[in-house]
Structure formats: structure tokens, C-alpha cells
Amino acid sequence: MSKIFVIETKNTHYAIGVDERGLVRHLHWGDKVDKKDYDIPAIWDTNSNYSDLDNAKLEYTVFGGKLYRNCAFKCTYADGCRDSVFLFENAEETENSLAITLVDKAYDVRIKLHYLFSKNDDIITRFAEVINDSNASVMLDRIMSAEINLPTEKPYEIQNMNGSWGAEFQLETTELKTGSVNYESRKGTMGHTNHPVFIASQNATEDYGRVYFGALGYGGNFKVEMTRDYRGMTRGIIGINDFDFSYELKAGESFVTPKVYIGVTDGFAVMSNMMGKFAVENIMPKSFAKKPLPVLYNSWEATWFDVSVENQLELAKKAKQIGCELFVMDDGWFGDRHDDHQGLGDWVVNKQKFPNGLNELIDGVNELGMDFGLWFEPEMVQRDSDLFRTHPDWIYHYEKRENSELRNQLVLNLTKPEVKQFVFDCMDKMLQKHDIKYIKWDMNRPFSEIGAENLENPQELWYRHTMAVYEIADKLKEKYPYLQLEACSSGGGRAELGALEHFDMVWTSDNTDPLDRLTIQKGYSMLYPTKSMRAWVTDWNDWCRPTSLDFRFLSSMQGSLSIGANLSKYSDDDLAKAEKYISLYKDIRPTIQFGDLYRLASVRQDDYNATEYVKDDQAVLFICTGADSLFNHQFKEIRLKGLDSNAIYSFDIDNKHFEKSGAYLMNVGINQCLGTPLECKIVVLKKLTN
Numbered sequence: 001m002s003k004i005f006v007i008e009t010k011n012t013h014y015a016i017g018v019d020e021r022g023l024v025r026h027l028h029w030g031d032k033v034d035k036k037d038y039d040i041p042a043i044w045d046t047n048s049n050y051s052d053l054d055n056a057k058l059e060y061t062v063f064g065g066k067l068y069r070n071c072a073f074k075c076t077y078a079d080g081c082r083d084s085v086f087l088f089e090n091a092e093e094t095e096n097s098l099a100i101t102l103v104d105k106a107y108d109v110r111i112k113l114h115y116l117f118s119k120n121d122d123i124i125t126r127f128a129e130v131i132n133d134s135n136a137s138v139m140l141d142r143i144m145s146a147e148i149n150l151p152t153e154k155p156y157e158i159q160n161m162n163g164s165w166g167a168e169f170q171l172e173t174t175e176l177k178t179g180s181v182n183y184e185s186r187k188g189t190m191g192h193t194n195h196p197v198f199i200a201s202q203n204a205t206e207d208y209g210r211v212y213f214g215a216l217g218y219g220g221n222f223k224v225e226m227t228r229d230y231r232g233m234t235r236g237i238i239g240i241n242d243f244d245f246s247y248e249l250k251a252g253e254s255f256v257t258p259k260v261y262i263g264v265t266d267g268f269a270v271m272s273n274m275m276g277k278f279a280v281e282n283i284m285p286k287s288f289a290k291k292p293l294p295v296l297y298n299s300w301e302a303t304w305f306d307v308s309v310e311n312q313l314e315l316a317k318k319a320k321q322i323g324c325e326l327f328v329m330d331d332g333w334f335g336d337r338h339d340d341h342q343g344l345g346d347w348v349v350n351k352q353k354f355p356n357g358l359n360e361l362i363d364g365v366n367e368l369g370m371d372f373g374l375w376f377e378p379e380m381v382q383r384d385s386d387l388f389r390t391h392p393d394w395i396y397h398y399e400k401r402e403n404s405e406l407r408n409q410l411v412l413n414l415t416k417p418e419v420k421q422f423v424f425d426c427m428d429k430m431l432q433k434h435d436i437k438y439i440k441w442d443m444n445r446p447f448s449e450i451g452a453e454n455l456e457n458p459q460e461l462w463y464r465h466t467m468a469v470y471e472i473a474d475k476l477k478e479k480y481p482y483l484q485l486e487a488c489s490s491g492g493g494r495a496e497l498g499a500l501e502h503f504d505m506v507w508t509s510d511n512t513d514p515l516d517r518l519t520i521q522k523g524y525s526m527l528y529p530t531k532s533m534r535a536w537v538t539d540w541n542d543w544c545r546p547t548s549l550d551f552r553f554l555s556s557m558q559g560s561l562s563i564g565a566n567l568s569k570y571s572d573d574d575l576a577k578a579e580k581y582i583s584l585y586k587d588i589r590p591t592i593q594f595g596d597l598y599r600l601a602s603v604r605q606d607d608y609n610a611t612e613y614v615k616d617d618q619a620v621l622f623i624c625t626g627a628d629s630l631f632n633h634q635f636k637e638i639r640l641k642g643l644d645s646n647a648i649y650s651f652d653i654d655n656k657h658f659e660k661s662g663a664y665l666m667n668v669g670i671n672q673c674l675g676t677p678l679e680c681k682i683v684v685l686k687k688l689t690n
């Protein structure tokens with residue numbers, strides 16, 4: 001009865017076996033081998049305290065029997081039984097997919113493990129589906145997207161992008177010798193603390209060393225749990241957090257988990273480039289995934305809540321003058337919104353600020369030749385709003401608990417169909433009446449007092465809320481195919497692949513200090529596509545750390561360039577400089593947004609930053625120094641990557657012209673003396689055709 005399935009990607013194999021007992025066993029993930037050699041190894045009991053199952057590598061561990069380790073699945077059957085026995089039933093294979101069905105015969109419930117893959121890359125898309133063929137409900141207590149088995153070896157270093165508000169995407173590494181390393185969110189969204197990803201490696205660098213990685217396409221409460229057992233086996237589970245989660249799967253229904261994208265490469269550079277391209281090709285909404293993002297102006301840090309036709313048009317004129325393509329008005333345009341104490345929920349144009357309606361501004365922006373975008377925070381309401389006065393029961397709440405506020409806000413219960421419809425309608429009405437091409441969808445607080453009296457099983461609220469957000473975003477995009485959506489959550493709280501399945505781009509942090517931003521951008525670049533990363537040039541230099549306009553531009557040009565500065569205060573020289581950089585950015589935009597990315601040096605590890613992007617005949621290099629003097633470490637040999645060894649590249653640096661071969665640039669490199677703190681240079685290299 002034993003069977004073997006081999007998933008073949010561009011460079012790797014993922015092998016699964018079904019043993020005599022019907023257990024679906026993990027056999028291999030890594031380099032390709034001769035398919036004939038795959039075998040299902042025996043598993044042994046070591047002593048009575050560990051069962052043979054504890055020692056087995058299983059594709060999807062279920063709770064029950066003699067299995068004591070962490071599991072991917074746990075449920076409660078209608079008769080109260082919490083023990084599962086899922087054995088192989090059948091498999092369906094196509095050129096690009098494998099689906100293995102397991103069945104718990106005693107209850108007529110099935111789990112289908114899905115694997116999607118191609119020969120274009122080394123990413124496998126995994127998800128699980130539970131199908132309730134019985135005539136009674138099953139309570140799902142835990143349903144992970146995938147279980148991961150790594151080759152049994154020395155301890156792995158596990159990386160995650162951790163942080164807090166204003167300090168997102170700090171890369172941290174933990175050596176997993178024993179026990180577990182957990183990353184999770186219990187806040188309703190991903191939040192700023194951890195990411196729904198794993199990166200497991202052993203002494204890997206950007207260029208060398210095996211790297212196993214995965215990123216979950218789900219931005220609600222998530223869990224990543226990596227464990228290493230007493231025999232040195234490293235396993236992981238990744239998916240929806242089981243904390244305060246359960247889901248009632250009624251007779252005849254099925255539940256499909258979010259997808260997780262897993263891969264294995266050598267070095268972090270290949271990992272990032274493969275995942276970035278995969279996201280653009282396969283994950284992000286099709287309408288804009290392959291189109292370059294426009295240079296955007298957002299007026300938030302210029303006018304804050306104090307918006308008017310006059311001040312917005314004044315900024316719009318300047319934005320157009322320097323070359324922006326899209327003008328976005330942020331918070332403050334609706335309801336009785338004058339600061340952050342009131343107004344959320346009342347998505348009608350504020351008549352004092354816009355006495356003739358919003359079209360006066362939008363027409364003005366359009367006449368200048370720019371598209372118009374608008375900010376919403378649709379999942380929220382404030383006590384001081386008409387919406388709350390009319391529908392106080394539309395928030396998550398418990399009768400005997402007072403609702404806690406954060407930024408004076410309360411979270412709308414999007415699991416109520418009428419609330420979900422209201423949220424869609426608010427944006428839909430604005431889109432119907434106005435030429436709005438872009439929505440920045442914000443979300444500025446975690447959930448609390450999570451009562452949802454409308455749900456038969458209130459523990460479904462976390463999941464249902466996240467799915468409601470995705471559903472509304474999808475519906476808007478379907479009805480308005482030209483609409484671009486940006487996901488923002490107090491900065492980077494929604495900068496993850498779940499959001500990127502439904503939104504075209506994300507905001508990574510409210511911290512726009514250009515040096516801090518280099519660290520944030522590096523963390524983001526590990527598993528997410530550069531093109532989807534909005535990066536603003538602002539005036540933080542005025543109240544934080546002084547930095548030149550050149551530095552601020554060259555930092556933001558390493559993502560999707562955007563401007564968030566108060567252009568009304570800019571001198572003619574500054575406006576001319578901004579115009580020059582935006583024009584340069586438009587020339588290099590395809591390379592930045594869609595090219596291969598090489599992290600040559602980073603401020604944290606190498607005391608300066610060098611980032612290179614390569615696409616077709618162009619390479620772009622950014623060199624930035626940190627805030628400290630480099631003393632006698634200022635002399636750098638910067639070796640490029642990803643060039644054509646035999647080609648000649650023409651470029652200018654420090655006002656001198658050079659023509660050098662790719663081989664020279666990659667092996668000998670560019671000599672630089674980086675003597676000045678907070679200095680930044682850009683080098684555009686053009687491959688000469690002979």
C-alpha cells in the first residue's frame with residue numbers, strides 16, 4: 001500500500017510517502033535526487049515515554065492517540081471525542097498540483113492537503129481543507145495551513161521581522177536549540193510585533209547557505225511555532241492562531257485555510273528575489289501587480305487634519321510641478337473630524353472644509369494631470385460620531401464590560417452582515433460620486449472586548465473579521481477595476497502577504513526618518529516585493545534628525561517613491577531638486593520596482609548601506625552612510641552582484657565617468673571613501689551593447 005509522491009520545482013524536490021499504516025509521512029525537502037531512491041524509513045519507539053509517532057516526520061500532525069508533540073490540527077466531534085485518526089484515502093496529481101486526502105473514517109471527515117507548484121521557481125503553495133461529510137457539526141480547534149519538517153541537523157537560526165510602532169521590520173535571529181520559538185498576533189491584525197513568516201538557516205549569508213522559508217497569506221491573528229525535539233528534529237506549524245479560535249464546521253461544509261508560500265534556496269538574496277517575483281506573478285491583485293506604481297503625494301504630514309480645498313490644491317500644484325502622478329488626501333476630510341477624537345464612521349464629506357463638495361478638489365487635481373486618492377479607516381467608529389449614536393451595537397462588545405479605547409476608537413463588528421455592507425457602501429458611494437482612483441485603507445488599533453453576540457460561535461470573530469476586510473477589498477476592486485488600494489495599519493501593521501493578496505501596496509511604517517527607513521526597508525525586503533512598498537520623502541529632518549533632501553530622496557527611491565513633505569514650505573531650489581530626483585526615479589523605476597535586489601551592506605551590520613537593483617540592461621546602486629563617523633573604516637570596496645560578467649557597464653560616480661566590465665565590478669568593485677555621515681549617492685549603470 002505504500003506510495004511516494006515527489007513534487008518537483010525548478011531546483012528542488014519535496015517528497016511525501018504514505019506508509020503501510022496509511023500515515024502521510026514527510027520524506028525530503030531540498031535538492032533533487034533520483035526519484036527511484038526514495039524510501040519510507042522505519043520509525044522506532046525509543047522508550048515508553050515517546051511513541052514511534054513522536055519521532056516520525058508527518059506532513060500534517062493531528063491531535064490524538066500517542067502523538068504528544070505540537071499538532072497542525074485539532075477538532076472536537078459532535079459526540080465529544082477530541083481524538084483524531086486521519087489516514088490516507090487518495091491523491092490527485094496534475095503537472096502543477098498535488099492534493100492528498102486523509103480521512104477519519106469513524107466520523108466521515110476529510111482533510112485535503114493541497115500543494116501547488118511549478119518549474120519556474122522553488123515556491124510551493126500549501127493549504128489545508130477540511131471537509132465535513134458527516135451529518136453533524138465538527139468544532140475545529142486548530143487548523144494550520146501547513147506543517148514544516150526541516151532536515152534533522154544542528155540547530156537552525158530562526159529569523160523574523162519583529163518590532164513595534166515606528167520600529168517595524170527589525171530583523172532578529174534566535175538559535176533554536178531546544179523547545180520552541182513562537183511568533184504570533186492576538187490583536188486582530190498582524191500588528192507590528194512579529195510577522196507570519198519563518199526563515200530557518202544555518203550560518204547562511206546573502207549568497208550562500210541553505211535557507212528554508214515560508215510566508216503566510218493571512219494578516220489576522222496568526223501563529224508560527226518552530227520546535228526542536230530531543231532528537232534534534234526541527235518542525236514548524238504556520239497558520240491561523242488557535243488562541244481564542246474555534247470554528248464550527250457544519251454538516252456538509254468545508255473550511256479552507258489561508259495559503260502559505262514555502263521555499264528552499266541557497267542564500268537570502270535568492271530567497272528575497274524569488275519570493276518578490278512570485279508575489280508579483282501569483283499573489284498580488286492582477287490589475288496592478290505588473291504595472292509600476294505611480295509617484296504619489298500624500299498631504300498628511302503637511303496639513304494633518306486641517307484640510308481644505310485651498311491648502312490641498314496649493315500642495316497639489318507643487319506636487320505636480322515636481323512630477324508626482326497621484327495626489328492623496330489623508331485623514332480629516334469627513335464627518336466632524338478635526339483631530340483624532342471624533343468622526344470615524346461618518347464617511348461623508350465635511351461641509352465646512354469642502355463647502356462645494358469634494359469634486360472641486362478632485363477636478364482641480366485632475367486638471368493638473370494627476371489622479372486623486374482618499375484615506376479611509378473603514379473598520380472603525382468613535383463615540384462622537386453619528387454612526388455610533390445611531391448604531392451603538394455595531395462594535396465588538398460585551399454587555400457588562402466597558403469598551404476600552406485606543407486613539408479614541410472602537411472596532412466595528414464586521415462579522416455582522418449589515419456592518420460589512422455599510423462599510424462597503426460608504427466607500428462605494430464615495431467612488432460612485434467622485435473620480436477616486438486610489439484608497440488608502442487604514443486600521444489604527446487592535447481589537448478588545450471581542451464580544452460578537454451575532455455569532456453562534458463567537459470565537460470565529462477574528463477569522464471572520466479578517467475575511468470581511470478581504471471580501472470588501474475584493475468587491476471594491478471588482479466594481480472599480482481602476483482602483484488601487486493601499487493597506488496601512490498605524491504604519492506597518494498590515495504589511496504582509498495576506499494584505500498583498502487583496503491590496504496593491506502597503507505602508508511599512510509611520511517612521512519616515514530616512515536612515516531608520518533603510519533598516520525597515522531591509523526587513524521588508526526579506527520576503528515581500530519591493531514594488532509594493534510605499535516609501536515617503538518627508539520633513540522628519542525638521543523635528544527628528546537633520547538629514548539632507550538628497551538623503552531623504554535616495555532612501556525613499558529604494559522603494560515605491562512617494563512624497564509626504566510640506567511642499568508649501570519648500571524653496572525653489574528644493575522643489576527643483578525634488579523634480580530632478582522624481583524624474584530620475586521615473587527612469588529607473590522598472591529596475592527598482594521589478595529588478596533583482598542585492599543587499600550589499602546594511603547600516604546595522606556593516607556601518608553603511610549599499611543596495612543594488614538589476615534589471616535587463618540597467619543596474620542601480622545606492623550607497624548611504626549612517627549617522628556615525630566611520631573613522632578608519634571609511635574605505636570601502638563595493639562589489640556589485642547580478643551583472644553580466646562579459647558586458648561593459650558605463651556609469652558616473654563622484655563626477656567621473658567609468659566603463660568597466662561586469663566581471664571587474666563584481667570581483668574588484670568600486671572604491672569609495674565614505675567620510676561623511678548621512679551621505680547618500682546613487683550610481684546608475686548602463687550595460688553597453690556591442
Ligand code: GLA
Pocket residue numbers: 300330331375442444488489490491510
Ligand atoms: C495612521 C497612519 C498615517 C496616517 C494617520 C491618519 O497613523 O499610519 O499614515 O494616515 O493614521 O490619522
